[in-house]
Amino acid sequence: MKTECTQIKSRFQALGKREIRADFDWGSISSDGGALLLREVENRTAIVRRFAECFTDFRDPRRIEHDVVSLVSQRVFGLALGYEDLNDHDELSKDQMLAVAVGKSDPTGNDRKSLKDKGKPLAGKSTLNRLELSAQGDLSGSMYKKIGLDEEKVDNLLVDIFLESTPIAPPQIILDVDATDDPLHGNQEGRFFHGYYKAYCYLPLYIFCGEHLLCARLRTADNDAASRTVEELAPIVERIRNRWPNTQIVVRGDSGFCREELMSWCEDNDVDFVLGVAKKTAD
Incomplete structure (x- = not known):
């Protein structure tokens, strides 16, 4: 005997002259239309x-x-x-x-x-x-x-995609450096407690220019927020300079990146910087 359980159709409010309905008698269904x-x-x-x-x-x-x-x-x-x-x-x-x-x-x-x-x-x-x-x-x-x-190819690809998105060299670009927590929920390798985030986590480094990701580097949370920033910035700046030699490059970060190593590198490589300064706590 033929079952009737798949014959139900739900009708919705029309969209102009278009009929809108839901049928439940089709084959494979996916929720991932996007x-x-x-x-x-x-x-x-x-x-x-x-x-x-x-x-x-x-x-x-x-x-x-x-x-x-x-x-x-x-x-x-x-x-x-x-x-x-x-x-x-x-x-x-x-x-x-x-x-x-x-x-x-x-x-x-x-x-x-x-x-x-x-x-x-x-x-x-x-x-x-x-x-x-x-x-x-x-x-x-x-x-x-x-x-x-090939990790170097991946690093270069991120910068190349950014450079290709802007056919004309801009007069100025701002490279935002940031560190954030990547919480851990087990005993993963490199698990450390971070006092600021009050959790066990990794502390990845990110470098963005606007909406474009230029670097995402996984780090353990026992490091300073600015750890390896110069190491990651140097090849990015070099690759950008090779394409846009006259573009002003500004590095921007919060107080976690206000470190002598980074500021000295910026000055030595003609890179401007805007870095936050931590508030001094009262005694």
């Missing part, structure tokens, strides 16, 4: 593809079903959709909408080689975890790590 917008952005900018080119795949191509581009795309799009935890991808591996955004030719996953992977067009958490644990160097002889990462 993935298609991410796909359109990627098709225009190729940012994720260029990011994937910073990796080197030492895996046997005859034995893989997810190339580096699709793995990086899946992880980046997942983060943009709010799925930060790798565990989410055990369920997302079946999401056909995300598979379309990633560019899978078989978004249903029905053509997967392994029977247990049928219906899962995307990678699971274990495969993505191996991607995130990528190391530098030649990994062709490694048993477990088979995807290498």
